[in-house]
Amino acid sequence: MIENEQIIEAINWTRKSGRKSALATVVSVGGSAYRREGAKMLVDQENNIFGMISGGCLESDVAEVAKLVIESGTPILKTYHLDEDLVWGLGLGCPGTVKIYIEPVEPVAVLQCK
Numbered sequence: 001m002i003e004n005e006q007i008i009e010a011i012n013w014t015r016k017s018g019r020k021s022a023l024a025t026v027v028s029v030g031g032s033a034y035r036r037e038g039a040k041m042l043v044d045q046e047n048n049i050f051g052m053i054s055g056g057c058l059e060s061d062v063a064e065v066a067k068l069v070i071e072s073g074t075p076i077l078k079t080y081h082l083d084e085d086l087v088w089g090l091g092l093g094c095p096g097t098v099k100i101y102i103e104p105v106e107p108v109a110v111l112q113c114k
Contacts, residue, residue, distance in 0.1 A: 003051060007040045010050035011105055019044045021105045022066035026053050031096025033082065042105070045070050053100060057082070066102055075103040 007023075014021040021044040026037050034055030041051040041059065043066035053062060058080055065078055080098045 004040070007042055007051050010042045014042065014044045014048075015105065015108045018107045019046065020070045020107055021045065022069040022102050023105050024053055024062045024066060024100050024102045026098060027077070027101045028099035029096060030098075031082075033096045033098050035098075043067070043070075054098070058098065058100070062100060062102065069102045069104050073104050073106075075101065077101050 011021070011023065021042055024041045024043070026033075026035055026039040029036055034057075035053055039051075039053045041049060041053045041062060043049050043063045045067075047063065047067075049059065049063055052059060061080075062078070065076055069076055078100050080100070082096050082098065
């Protein structure tokens, strides 16, 4: 199954289960980075994570920002200026700038008939 289909399934699953979530999408890359524009990651209110938006160096921080988005319902555009030494401390990263748009995904509203 391709990555976008997995993200769509995760979105549908979290929405149907009544969980709020946030979708993080790489919208801009300058220089070198592990993932390109369009890479996605979903974080739900229980901190379940689906997908990846980097080689592992940004996911934990993006998950923290996603919690704020879930709580506030307000999207955030976050810019990361990556440095090889800053990212891994071992000179193993990709230096570049990555912009990630993190937007809320609301659960499906349940209609009750009276």
